[in-house]
Amino acid sequence: MKKKFYALLLAAAVTVSMTACGGDDGGSAKNGDDASAGSDAAGDDATAGDDAAGDDASAGDDADENVADAGTENAGAPGELVELNIAYMPNYASLWSVLTGMDQGYFEEEGLSIKLWEFADGPSEIAAMEGGSIDLAYIGHGAHRLCINGQATIFAPSSVHSTDKIVVLTSHGIESVNDLKGKKIAYNAGSSSETALNSALTVSGLTMDDIEAYEMDPTNMVAAMTSGDVDACTAWNPYSSQIMDNVEDAVEIEFATDAVNLSSWICLPGYAEENRDILVRFSRALYKSMQYAAQEENWDYAVGLYATQCAKDKEACLVETNDATWFSADAVKSGIEDGTMESYYTKQQQMFISSGDVEGEVPLENYVLFDVMKEALGN
Numbered sequence: 001m002k003k004k005f006y007a008l009l010l011a012a013a014v015t016v017s018m019t020a021c022g023g024d025d026g027g028s029a030k031n032g033d034d035a036s037a038g039s040d041a042a043g044d045d046a047t048a049g050d051d052a053a054g055d056d057a058s059a060g061d062d063a064d065e066n067v068a069d070a071g072t073e074n075a076g077a078p079g080e081l082v083e084l085n086i087a088y089m090p091n092y093a094s095l096w097s098v099l100t101g102m103d104q105g106y107f108e109e110e111g112l113s114i115k116l117w118e119f120a121d122g123p124s125e126i127a128a129m130e131g132g133s134i135d136l137a138y139i140g141h142g143a144h145r146l147c148i149n150g151q152a153t154i155f156a157p158s159s160v161h162s163t164d165k166i167v168v169l170t171s172h173g174i175e176s177v178n179d180l181k182g183k184k185i186a187y188n189a190g191s192s193s194e195t196a197l198n199s200a201l202t203v204s205g206l207t208m209d210d211i212e213a214y215e216m217d218p219t220n221m222v223a224a225m226t227s228g229d230v231d232a233c234t235a236w237n238p239y240s241s242q243i244m245d246n247v248e249d250a251v252e253i254e255f256a257t258d259a260v261n262l263s264s265w266i267c268l269p270g271y272a273e274e275n276r277d278i279l280v281r282f283s284r285a286l287y288k289s290m291q292y293a294a295q296e297e298n299w300d301y302a303v304g305l306y307a308t309q310c311a312k313d314k315e316a317c318l319v320e321t322n323d324a325t326w327f328s329a330d331a332v333k334s335g336i337e338d339g340t341m342e343s344y345y346t347k348q349q350q351m352f353i354s355s356g357d358v359e360g361e362v363p364l365e366n367y368v369l370f371d372v373m374k375e376a377l378g379n
Helices: 092-104 122-131 144-148 192-203 218-227 239-246 269-274 276-293 296-309 314-322 329-337 340-355 370-377
Strands: 002-004 082-088 112-119 136-139 153-169 184-187 212-215 250-267
Touching (some): 122 136, 144 153, 153 340, 329 340
């Protein structure tokens, strides 16, 4: 049975120190003052999807009034940078490539200026794009169902992983996914969190009817786990790390699945039709960034940019480099040529069909722009 967060009354007495992310100057890091990407991370960028009361406020409402519409005049004057409003989530998976490109000047080389805006999850980002405040966005696995259902279009892959994790409290009698029956488990509906929970239940031979499932914002999961009002949760970084840091008996259980969990870069279908050149230019810069930051010897550099942007401890952030396989430009190019990328998105769609999130098979070309990928990669 699903229960809304307000039924728990679990965060009222709990104060958790949350690290704020996103600066008020999320634009290109090489802006003439040689500022590093995210150097204003302690600033006051609006944080969408941050409503701890769980009132499902429309994402992007927090954004400043001066955020440009997604319909920005992308042509621009000769020599003038085109500003793009980019949605991200405060974790390494979301920021590893885009911050590298900003810091290295790859986006400027393409005539693009990047302004970053923080969101809590993929569905909130898509809602903000629909509202006109965001141009492009990074999403994790769960929000891909919205792309399959026609709400957004994928123009570049970012990373992949084949395992999931669930954070549990060992003092509540949970040592493995086989101990989840009857437990109170928090998750974020419509995101990678819900996908991870379903995977954990499948592995343990359970369904949602076998647990007490509580929908809530990922920030509230930290409070719920800290207070002990729930027994487990499926949170992603940085929230899972915050739980691990604040709760003594919290452990993260990793379990293998037969799943393909992808993260990608997206835009609205209409934006893709009207701004193909922008997508190619953004992707071209992004692939340069991915080629550099995907190399293990450069992880320390990329993590440093992420830690600065999100005002976090760099050493604590390094663990997030193990969250996925980070695509290099070469990996994307060869993956398109040998059909690996197509197989990833095909299997992902099949997963959503099996879970009931997607009604039936949808042609990949309806929502995955392999032609943009190929053009940006020089294929």
